[in-house]
Amino acid sequence: MIVKKIIRNSLIVLAALLVITLLGLTLWSATGTYPARDVALAALESSEGVTVTQEDWITFTPDQQAEVGVVFYPGGLVEPAAYAPVLKKIAGENALVVITPMPLNLAILKTGAANAVIDAYPEITTWILAGHSLGGASAGIYVENNPGKVDALVLWDSFPPDSADLSDNELAVLSIYGTTDGFPNTDNFDDKRRLLPSTTEFVAIEGASHAQFGDYGPQKGDVVPSLSLGDQHEKVIELMLAFIQKLN
Numbered sequence: 266m267i268v269k270k271i272i273r274n275s276l277i278v279l280a281a282l283l284v285i286t287l288l289g290l291t292l293w294s295a296t297g298t299y300p301a302r303d304v305a306l307a308a309l310e311s312s313e314g315v316t317v318t319q320e321d322w323i324t325f326t327p328d329q330q331a332e333v334g335v336v337f338y339p340g341g342l343v344e345p346a347a348y349a350p351v352l353k354k355i356a357g358e359n360a361l362v363v364i365t366p367m368p369l370n371l372a373i374l375k376t377g378a379a380n381a382v383i384d385a386y387p388e389i390t391t392w393i394l395a396g397h398s399l400g401g402a403s404a405g406i407y408v409e410n411n412p413g414k415v416d417a418l419v420l421w422d423s424f425p426p427d428s429a430d431l432s433d434n435e436l437a438v439l440s441i442y443g444t445t446d447g448f449p450n451t452d453n454f455d456d457k458r459r460l461l462p463s464t465t466e467f468v469a470i471e472g473a474s475h476a477q478f479g480d481y482g483p484q485k486g487d488v489v490p491s492l493s494l495g496d497q498h499e500k501v502i503e504l505m506l507a508f509i510q511k512l513n
Contacts, residue, residue, distance in 0.1 A: 308349035325356035338400030347479035372403035395419035424457035443473030
């Protein structure tokens with residue numbers, strides 16, 4: 266009886282600690298998440314050529330039937346809508362684009378999110394998985410764990426973790442990153458190039474900041490950009506569209 270009582274009490278304590286931890290994580294995510302700002306919020310409105318819906322995902326659907334689809338994983342603790350300005354413009358060039366919100370705004374907690382999107386749109390013949398920062402790292406994990414599911418990977422100021430070595434993978438990869446005076450803004454960026462295929466297209470945007478890949482305001486530890494928000498977005502859009510064109 267004593268042993269059973271000890272086990273029961275231990276389970277109660279563990280359950281209580283789990284609840285406290287989950288509540289703490291939820292509060293941390295809610296208070297620590299960078300919210301989408303005005304430019305991003307405006308891009309959530311449907312317009313000529315693109316219909317925007319917000320249900321399970323944020324979906325940008327072009328008026329014409331698309332053959333290319335882009336699934337996007339947001340950066341860590343960034344409101345998914347923050348990436349709407351760039352992604353809506355890509356959809357406007359006849360690509361289905363879907364942003365997948367993540368648990369606690371942390372893509373690492375649901376690296377397989379792309380599967381549901383891919384399954385929902387069987388008419389799409391070419392899939393690109395893209396992500397910013399932690400979202401890009403999580404996208405790399407997806408590619409490692411789901412060979413053949415996507416045709417291309419795009420990283421915004423990001424690289425895969427060591428556990429997702431894609432160097433022997435044959436998919437097309439585009440890595441867009443910010444630099445200051447020619448040096449990558451992301452720590453250890455050059456050391457991580459080895460984790461991507463030798464055919465990876467690395468493109469630097471001089472003067473870009475980490476946060477301006479979306480629209481969620483200044484980010485702690487980020488560089489001060491010499492590009493405007495609009496100029497950085499236009500450069501990312503141009504690079505993304507050129508990459509998509511190569512895949513067709």
